[in-house]
Amino acid sequence: xxxxxxxxxxxxxxxxxxxxxxxxxxxxxxxxxxxxxxxxxxxxxxxxxxxxxxxxxxxxxxxxxxxxxxxxxxxxxxxxxxxxxxxxxxxxxxxxxxxxxxxxxxxxxxxxxxxxxxxxxxxxxxxxxxxxxxxxxxxxxxxxxxxxxxxxxxxxxxxxxxxxxxxxxxxxxxxxxxxxxxxxxxxxxxxxxxxxxxxxxxxxxxxxxxxxxxxxxxxxxxxxxxxxxxxxxxxxxxxxxxxxxxxxxxxxxxxxxxxxxxxxxxxxxxxxxxxxxxxxxxxxxxxxxxxxxxxxxxxxxxxxxxxxxxxxxxxxxxxxxxxxxxxxxxxxxxxxxxxxxxxxxxxxxxxxxxxxxxxxxxxxxxxxxxxxxxxxxxxxxxxxxxxxxxxxxxxxxxxxxxxxxxxxxxxxxxxxxxxxxxxxxxxxxxxxxxxxxxxxxxxxxxxxxxxxxxxxxxxxxxxxxxxxxxxxxxxxxxxxxxxxxxx
Amino acid sequence: xxxxxxxxxxxxxxxxxxxxxxxxxxxxxxxxxxxxxxxxxxxxxxxxxxxxxxxxxxxxxxxxxxxxxxxxxxxxxxxxxxxxxxxxxxxxxxxxxxxxxxxxxxxxxxxxxxxxxxxxxxxxxxxxxxxxxxxxxxxxxxxxxxxxxxxxxxxxxxxxxxxxxxxxxxxxxxxxxxxxxxxxxxxxxxxxxxxxxxxxxxxxxxxxxxxxxxxxxxxxxxxxxxxxxxxxxxxxxxxxxxxxxxxxxxxxxxxxxxxxxxxxxxxxxxxxxxxxxxxxxxxxxxxxxxxxxxxxxxxxxxxxxxxxxxxxxxxxxxx
Numbered sequence: 085x086x087x088x089x090x091x092x093x094x095x096x097x098x099x100x101x102x103x104x105x106x107x108x109x110x111x112x113x114x115x116x117x118x119x120x121x122x123x124x125x126x127x128x129x130x131x132x133x134x135x136x137x138x139x140x141x142x143x144x145x146x147x148x149x150x151x152x153x154x155x156x157x158x159x160x161x162x163x164x165x166x167x168x169x170x171x172x173x174x175x176x177x178x179x180x181x182x183x184x185x186x187x188x189x190x191x192x193x194x195x196x197x198x199x200x201x202x203x204x205x206x207x208x209x210x211x212x213x214x215x216x217x218x219x220x221x222x223x224x225x226x227x228x229x230x231x232x233x234x235x236x237x238x239x240x241x242x243x244x245x246x247x248x249x250x251x252x253x254x255x256x257x258x259x260x261x262x263x264x265x266x267x268x269x270x271x272x273x274x275x276x277x278x279x280x281x282x283x284x285x286x287x288x289x290x291x292x293x294x295x296x297x298x299x300x301x302x303x304x305x306x307x308x309x310x311x312x313x314x315x316x317x318x319x320x321x322x323x324x325x326x327x328x329x330x331x332x333x334x335x336x337x338x339x340x341x342x343x344x345x346x347x348x349x350x351x352x353x354x355x356x357x358x359x360x361x362x363x364x365x366x367x368x369x370x371x372x373x374x375x376x377x378x379x380x381x382x383x384x385x386x387x388x389x390x391x392x393x394x395x396x397x398x399x400x401x402x403x404x405x406x407x408x409x410x411x412x413x414x415x416x417x418x419x420x421x422x423x424x425x426x427x428x429x430x431x432x433x434x435x436x437x438x439x440x441x442x443x444x445x446x447x448x449x450x451x452x453x454x455x456x457x458x459x460x461x462x463x464x465x466x467x468x469x470x471x472x473x474x475x476x477x478x479x480x481x482x483x484x485x486x487x488x489x490x491x492x493x494x495x496x497x498x499x500x501x502x503x504x505x506x507x508x509x510x511x512x513x514x515x516x517x518x519x520x521x522x523x524x525x526x527x528x529x530x531x532x533x534x535x536x537x538x539x540x541x542x543x544x545x546x547x548x549x550x551x552x553x554x555x556x557x558x559x560x561x562x563x564x565x566x567x568x569x570x571x
Numbered sequence: 572x573x574x575x576x577x578x579x580x581x582x583x584x585x586x587x588x589x590x591x592x593x594x595x596x597x598x599x600x601x602x603x604x605x606x607x608x609x610x611x612x613x614x615x616x617x618x619x620x621x622x623x624x625x626x627x628x629x630x631x632x633x634x635x636x637x638x639x640x641x642x643x644x645x646x647x648x649x650x651x652x653x654x655x656x657x658x659x660x661x662x663x664x665x666x667x668x669x670x671x672x673x674x675x676x677x678x679x680x681x682x683x684x685x686x687x688x689x690x691x692x693x694x695x696x697x698x699x700x701x702x703x704x705x706x707x708x709x710x711x712x713x714x715x716x717x718x719x720x721x722x723x724x725x726x727x728x729x730x731x732x733x734x735x736x737x738x739x740x741x742x743x744x745x746x747x748x749x750x751x752x753x754x755x756x757x758x759x760x761x762x763x764x765x766x767x768x769x770x771x772x773x774x775x776x777x778x779x780x781x782x783x784x785x786x787x788x789x790x791x792x793x794x795x796x797x798x799x800x801x802x803x804x805x806x807x808x809x810x811x812x813x814x815x816x817x818x819x820x821x822x823x824x825x826x827x828x829x830x831x832x833x834x835x836x837x838x839x840x841x842x843x844x845x846x847x848x849x850x851x852x853x854x855x856x857x858x859x860x861x862x863x864x865x866x867x868x869x870x871x872x873x874x875x876x877x878x879x880x881x882x883x884x885x886x887x888x889x890x
Contacts, residue, residue: 273577557738
């Protein structure tokens with residue numbers, strides 16, 4: 085059940101009405117309804133994997149209690165490692181087994197040994213990387229005595245499976261979400277309206293911006309041999325905008341949906357396209373994952389405390405693991421490593437925390453310096469996204485090589501202009517410009533349109549929302565899968 | 572109280588949209604149905620739904636029907652009303668849908684001329700030129716039944732007003748053009764036919780140079796439907812005639828299982844005693860000047876062929 089489907093448009097109001105009218109504020113009923121709705125939502129993808137989700141939930145629930153009740157450190161350690169190894173084991177089998185088997189076989193082939201790797205024909209259970217990380221953060225927090233184990237199974241299961249965040253995050257923390265689940269929710273008008281607005285903005289980002297950019301990004305990336313220089317640059321730009329619209333749009337819909345049920349989820353995006361350096365970008369992009377790796381990997385490794393080599397080692401580890409989390413492909417690993425290379429100079433010169441504020445806060449336009457640092461950071465990320473989008477390393481390398489070798493040729497620009505004129509048209513580029521203008525104007529808020537029109541009269545405000553709905557109608561219908569569902 | 576306010580405000584926001592769904596759907600469908608652009612499929616659907624396609628002789632088939640068989644020539648010769656229902660780019664599966672919709676709004680014709688060819692019993696995967704269905708498909712069970720097996724529309728498109736127009740930018744632009752520009756009454760196809768005044772396009776030479784060959788796979792569901800249709804014609808006492816219209820002779824070699832397909836038509840025609848006029852070896856097929864590509868006659872070729880067909884059908888009637 086996709087967020088941008090008719091099925092979800094029917095599912096959500098039904099659950100909403102049952103939640104507020106049938107449960108009548110009874111916490112137990114509210115959570116039970118949320119759990120069954122979430123399991124139904126998940127089963128709509130593939131009911132077989134529901135058992136895996138339930139098993140993973142039961143495992144962390146019981147090991148959590150066992151750790152809390154453990155009389156000795158060794159017993160606590162045992163339950164901790166059992167949970168971690170089973171969770172990572174599932175992730176390893178479903179997501180990474182074939183990658184390792186094939187990479188091992190190819191490494192042996194380079195040594196002159198030929199083997200046929202035994203690969204598994206497995207479907208990746210949707211959301212496995214997300215709910216595994218939910219569970220892991222929970223057991224790690226118990227192991228480190230940051231939280232107590234949750235004794236109520238329904239409450240814990242809702243924490244893992246709450247349908248807005250189940251398949252693609254934000255990756256929640258027990259310390260943030262569990263207390264909200266344990267507390268009776270009462271209806272909050274302002275929060276619900278805010279949730280609806282955020283859902284609308286998320287749908288606009290996904291359907292209008294991401295899905296339309298995807299058409300042209302796919303066209304150019306899938307036939308990259310036929311294109312040169314500036315067209316390949318355009319393809320990379322389209323993909324960068326696509327992935328931002330797709331994932332931040334998804335996150336807005338998830339956060340907005342949760343607000344309808346009186347629950348606040350962690351923020352996942354904070355206008356990363358307006359970052360002034362790569363460190364700021366990573367504080368603003370997929371925040372729930374970046375902070376997860378920071379808290380559960382980077383800091384335990386020593387963070388940026390040790391010597392230079394330790395800083396370099398830790399930076400590479402966190403970025404490469406983060407890349408690998410996205411998928412079993414060398415392209416993601418190179419994407420992660422490249423971001424580490426971008427990040428390291430800032431870290432080593434203690435400039436990684438230079439930009440903690442919002443760019444040009446309170447001003448309409450940035451300074452020239454701010455503008456050029458944003459442009460440079462954006463272009464660096466665009467370059468890195470080429471690896472993320474490419475089929476394999478060879479594809480990425482040939483894409484980059486053709487991109488740079490073609491930039492000097494005039495015919496490349498003619499080709500790009502013809503592609504824009506005859507295939508892309510001017511409508512989508514214009515909508516993208518309007519989109520980034522709204523993002524810029526709303527960059528000091530949670531999401532771009534959260535404060536827009538707040539002082540306007542209702543008909544004017546509604547006109548703005550109708551305009552967004554009209555854009556969704558006009559540019560919709562492309563039905564591209566959410567990119568992060570594959571992770 | 573807060574919930575009540577929320578529900579009232581939400582309903583106030585969405586109700587205008589819901590109320591507008593049906594009228595807007597009607598307006599968009601109306602203006603899209605005014606299209607008289609290539610390949611003229613919408614005009615044929617309009618004639619069907621407005622009961623303007625009454626005929627004694629109905630011609631069914633693909634573009635090899637609508638661009639090859641001129642109803643006016645047949646009418647003059649046979650002294651009967653003729654309408655060409657040829658459907659661009661589609662096989663028998665959707666030609667049958669058109670037959671069903673035609674019968675909903677018209678009396679049964681006396682004769683059906685079915686233009687068969689190598690592609691007739693194949694089935695495409697994607698719904699080619701799906702915009703032709705947009706104005707007529709809402710709550711239409713036949714269109715849903717016969718188009719839903721293609722990659723094209725979603726289930727909700729058949730039931731929820733307006734939804735199917737989302738993202739159909741080409742159709743939406745056509746609608747705007749039809750709504751705001753001066754409308755011309757001139758039709759693209761006349762009684763479903765248009766002879767295409769086009770020069771030879773060299774696609775065949777390109778295919779030959781690239782050693783392209785085609786293996787046609789007959790679709791099992793289409794085969795069943797095809798025989799059911801034959802049975803239906805027998806039950807309603809409608810005369811059914813198979814016609815294989817001319818193909819450029821060299822182009823025929825590109826289809827590796829052509830003889831198998833031809834023998835299927837011959838077997839069926841013998842089994843059900845259906846007259847089969849095969850023009851694939853006609854003298855027209857030897858000369859490129861009558862074609863614009865290997866499968867399609869040009870205007871001149873269509874005129875000559877239509878006269879030949881009319882004469883052969885007339886001779887048959889006399890006998």
